[in-house]
Amino acid sequence: MLMKRIAQIEFNVISPEKSRKLSALEIKTPDTYDKDGYPMEGGLMDPHLGVINPGLRCKTCGQKMKQCPGHFGSLELVRPVVHSEFGKKVEDALHATCDSCGRIAVTEEKLKQIRELDEPVEQKTKRILLRTKKAKKCPHCGIAKKEILLDKPTNFYSNKERIYPTQIREWLEKIPNEDLELLGYNPEKVRPEWFVLTVLLVPSIxxxxxxxxxxxxxxxxxxxxxxxxxxxxxxxxxxxxxxxxxxxxxxxxxxxxxxxxxxxxxxxxxxxxxxxxxxxxxxxxxxxxxxxxxxxxxxxxxGKRVNHAARSTITPDPFISINEVGVPKEIADDLTVPELVTEWNQKEIIKMIKDSENVKYFVRLNGARKKVSDATKKEIMEEIEPGCKIERTLQNGDIILFNRQPSLHRLSMMAHKARVMPGKTFKMNPITCKPYNADFDGDEMNLHVPQTEEGKTEARELMYAQDQIISPRYGAPVLILDEDGVSGCYVLTMKSTKLSKEETMQYYYEMGVTELPKTKNENAFSGKQVFSALLPKGLNLAYKTNTCKELIKRGMCSVCKKEKCDSDAFLKIEDGELTSGVIDDASLGEGKGTLIHTLFSEYGPETVEKFYHNANRIVGDILTKKGMSVGLDEYETNSEIEKVKEKAVKEELEQAEKLVEQFHKGNLELIPGRTYEESFELRMMRLGAGTKEKIQQVIMKQKIEELLSSNPKLNSTVMIMSGSRGSALNLTNIMALWGQASVREGRPRRGFKERLIATNKQKDVGAMAGGFIKQNFMQGMKVKEFFYHSMGGRQGEVDTGVSTKVSGYLYRRLANSLKDLNIANDTTTRSASENIIQFNYGDDGVFPMKSSRGKTINIARELEKLNK
Amino acid sequence: MNHLLVPIHEIVGEEEAERIIKKYGKKENFPNILLLDPVIEELEAKKGDLIRITRETPTAGKTVYYRVVVK
Known part of the structure; x- marks a missing residue:
């Protein structure tokens, strides 16, 4: 085939002569079919205009339906008519020119001046129009210039008198070519009188x-x-x-x-x-x-539609690999994959045709397709030879693409291996939820089956789920164990967790370990030992856990004793053996996940895949057996907390009163960059936040001590400490108080004149009148407080609604503008037209996906390895 | 010119400019800077000159960028 590169495309207006030349037939009659149902000669359905019946031949080109592109017809208009899309253009041309001589109504010298200006034609046209609109008469022939008015879209008035397309056309014809150039026309290609149609091009059948x-x-x-x-x-x-x-x-x-x-x-x-x-x-x-x-x-x-795709609701299945997608049998039996017959697989394929229903089509060497059925089976089995193709149903291990909309980043579509399963939903490992941003409240996802070896290979090499564990955005894990996963690991590796021999054997078996490790006590194993079975030999790591951060934040730890930490907050792994510390968010979480990141970069994706696979098997079971649950009694406060709360709230009110007093006196200290009122409001906000913080500290201190005891309860504290869900703030809201309500980073203010709600005194700017909430969720709020809270609650609701919409569109525009940038071989970032955007990709030439949180190498880690 | 928000701009010598342009391909593909840009006016650069801009970036520290002066 002759291949040519399209250098440019030109869009133009078709002239009446060209219309006539293009047309295969002049349409003469409005009738389409005659009495007998045959197309009328010279009518709109005349077979000269193309064929739409398969088998018939076109009367113009003699080709069949598939080859004949269709042919235009033409209609001679008895009276010309203005093309509505060009109304504005016609108006401009009439404005600029004189109706008797056709020249632009600007003096010759001025035209010359404008012509010589160094600026785009559009600008020049604008200049001319500005002048001619004011002109009273034509400087070339001296005839008074008429005032043109366009009654959109197509009616023109000259000095308030209607002018008809015939007149307009005559007028436009008069404009000389040199003048047209100044109006932005290329007179060789387009003349303005063509905007007044005399011939209508009739589209083909x-x-x-x-x-x-x-x-x-x-x-x-x-x-x-x-x-x-x-x-x-x-x-x-x-x-x-x-x-x-x-x-x-x-x-x-x-x-x-x-x-x-x-x-x-x-x-x-x-x-x-x-x-x-x-x-x-x-x-x-x-x-x-x-x-x-x-x-x-x-x-x-x-938006082209594709074949070989499926869509269904998703449900979680932690027992399949992150690389797998559970495909319902019904869907798998409908999707097909072509397979080339070679001399090496010929036997198996014949066997497959013979013994199963899995082969659906047979494609001969010449490309002819044949459906495989009981009747044709025998024949096909004899006919089959290397080079033929068969199309078989989707089988376990076939590469598929899995996608969830909106596809905001590359991880929204990843390659997995199919795993045919019973049921009607797609099953996916919950670890892959994060990158897809999926949950299981009814989400649906799409599945595509690559049809060529190239397609399959590309998907496998570039998009395979396990290769996407490290985010290409920030260079830390995105495919992560979360929520129950983190809580489970935390509970398993807690100091107080002891497992019986039977339990231990069960877990080891699940992970594929057949021999128990040697221990002092044959009947009691620690959770850390079980967890160690997930780690590869030779792994050495040491870092601070999430617990450590929490302890420091609560002021409960001052000197770091490293692995001898009393609270088991320093993690140490020696030769693949977890010797101290708990596994939590710092090891597994998104963007942190030190353990996962180290496993990935030092042992490869397969190791992480195996780690996740085995962790999923035991983690859920641990939580079920140990029993992690929350109950109301957990949020009951004791006298210490009550005392602290009472004192803190009292202090808050006193201090607030002082501030109000100062405010009224007018000697309140200003905060830089704020007005007097703003400074006061800000101080009140900070006061409220400080009060809450004080109480929060006491609550957390108690909760943490409880958790670190020898026989802890497994409740919300586990979630907070492991970093899997919730925060100290949530706990304080339930147990102690809500604190200061806020709307748009300040105290709520809108409502009535000089007060927040009708029951407050006017001009009262104190804490209780400004939205401070003393109550908590356990007690329930007072009526006023309930309204204060609702004000803050509404803002949250509005924000989620508005910001998802706005940021979604913002992101879309950004992504669309960046989508065809590429990194050239000389490390420059270039646009599609090879213009340089950056001289060194990202200024540092680092691809985050292959980095350690955006840095080329983790120097501390490399030194650590050397010192071993 | 001596302001913390204005990175260092300098005109690249003819010989070096030629080398740099050759390294990255065509001059037309280079980023541009207007002749009317205050920095260019200050530098008194001509149309077609290559300007080296040295910036501090949070990701990579010191980075070099080039722009061709255009009208």
């Missing part, structure tokens, strides 16, 4: 096929309907003119022709009532076909 309904009645396309209208009026106008009808009637018909042609192009033209179908539905004409979400561009060209 292929663009407006008629449909034969089951009842045998033919139904025509909207475009055909519109064209019939146009032709009918055109003939009527012709008859009337020939019969010498009065001018008034002719003008009416002329306007009607204008209307039909306008709506033929765009049935949504402003100021023109849309043409209706008999049923009252607006017709879908040319512009409607292209425009908008359902238009040709967005619906058919950017």
């Amino acid at each position: 292929t663009m407006r096929p008629s449909i034969t309904l089951e009842s045998g009645i033919k139904s025509e396309d909207d475009l055909t309907h519109k064209l019939v209208d146009v032709i009918r009026i055109n003939t009527r106008l012709k008859d009337n003119i020939e019969a010498g009808a009065p001018q008034l009637i002719i003008e009416d018909l002329w306007d009607l022709l204008q209307y039909h042609i306008t709506t033929f192009f765009d049935n949504n033209t402003a100021g023109v009532p849309p043409a209706k179908h008999r049923s009252g539905r607006a017709l879908r004409t040319l512009v409607q076909r292209l425009k908008g979400k359902k238009g040709r561009f967005r619906y058919n060209l950017t």
Whole structure:
């Protein structure tokens, strides 16, 4: 085949002569079919305009349906008509020029000056229009210039008197080529008089096929309907003119022709009532076909539909690998994968055809397809030879692509291996939820089956789930164990967790370890020993856990004793053996996950995959056996907390009163960059936050001590300490107090004049009148407090609604503008047209996915390894 | 010019400029800077000159960027 590169595309306006040359037939009659149902000669369905029946040949080019592209026809308009889309252009041209000589109504010298300016033509045209609009008479012929008015879309008035397309056309014809250039035209290609149509190009039948309904009645396309209208009026106008009808009637018909042609192009033209179908539905004409979400561009060209895809609800299954997707048998039996027959697999394929229903189609060497059925099986088995292809159903281990919308980043579509399972939903490992941003409250996901070896290989090498564990955005794990996973690991590795021999053996078995490690006590194993079975030999690590951070935050730890930490907050792994510390968010979590990151970069994706696989098997079981749960009694406060709370709230109110007093006196200290009122409000906010913080510290201190005891309860504290869910703040809200309500980073203020709600005193700016909430969720709030709380609650609700929408669109625009940037071989970032964006990708040339949190190497870690 | 928000701009010598442009391909593909840009006016650079901009970035420390002066 002759291949050529398209260098450029030029869009132009077709001239009447070109229209006539393009057309295969001049349309003469408005009728489409005759009495017997045959297309009328010279009608809109004339077979010269293309074929839509398979088998028939085109009368113009002699080709069949598939080859014939269709041919335009033409319609000679009895009276010219303005093309509605060019109304504005015509107006500009009329504005700029003189109606008697056709020259631009600007003096010769001035024109020369403008011509020599170094600026784009658009700018020059603007200059000219500015001048001519003010001009009273033409400087070339001295005739008074007329005032042109456009009554959109197509009616023109000259000095308030209607001018008809014939006059407009004559006027435009007069404009000389040199002047047209100044108006932004290339007179070789486009002349403005072509905007006034004398010939209408009639689209081919292929663009407006008629449909034969089951009842045998033919139904025509909207475009055909519109064209019939146009032709009918055109003939009527012709008859009337020939019969010498009065001018008034002719003008009416002329306007009607204008209307039909306008709506033929765009049935949504402003100021023109849309043409209706008999049923009252607006017709879908040319512009409607292209425009908008359902238009040709967005619906058919950017949004092509694909075969070999499936969609279903997703459900979790932690017992399948992160690389797998559970595909329902019903779906798997419907999707197919082509497989090439070679001399090496010929036998197996014949066996598959013989023994199973898995082979659906057989493709011969010449490409002919044949359905495999009981009747054809025998024949096909004999015919099969290397080089043929078969199409078999989806089997375990086939590479598939899995996707969840909105596809905001590359991890929204990853490659997995299919695993045919019973049920009707797609099953996925909950670890892959994070990158897809999926949950199981009814989310649906799409599955695609690559059909070529290239496609499969590309998916496997570039998109395989296990290779995406490290985020290409921030260079730390994104495929992570979360929520129950982290809590489970935490509970398992807690100092106080002891397991019996039976339990231990069960867990080891689940992980594929068949021998128990040697221990002092044969009947009691620690959770750390079990967890160590997940780690590869030779792994050495030491870092601070999430517990450590919490302890420091609560002021419960001052000197770090490293692995001898009393609270078991320092993690140490020696030769793949967890010797101290708990496994929590710092080891497993998103963006931190030191353990996962180290495993990935030092042992590879397979090791992490195995780690996750085994961890999933035991973690859920640990939580079930040990029993992690929350209850109301957990949020009961004791006297110590109550005392602290009482004192703190009292202090808060006293201090607030002092502030208010100061505020009224006018000697409150200003905060830099704030007004007097703002400073006061800010101080009140800070006061409230400080009060809450004080109480929070005491609560957390108690909770942490409880958890670190020898026989801890497994409740919300586990979640907070492991970092899997919830925070000290949530706990304080439930147990102690809500504190200061806030709307837009300040105290709530809107409502009534000088007060927040009607029951407050006016001008009261104190804590209790400004939205301070003493109560907590356990006690329930007082009426006023409830309203304060609702004010803050509403803001949260509005924010989630607005920010997802706004940021979503913002991100989309950003992503679209960056999508075709690429990194060239000389490390530069370049746009699609090879313009340089950055001289060194990201200024440092680091690909985050292959980095350690954005840094090329983790120097501390490398030194640690050397010192071993 | 001596402001902490204005990175260091300098005109690259002819010989060196030629070398740099050759390294990265065509001059047309280089980022541009307007002749009217205050820094360019200050530098008194001509149209077509290559400007080296040295910046401090949070990710990579000192980075070098080039721009071609255009009208």
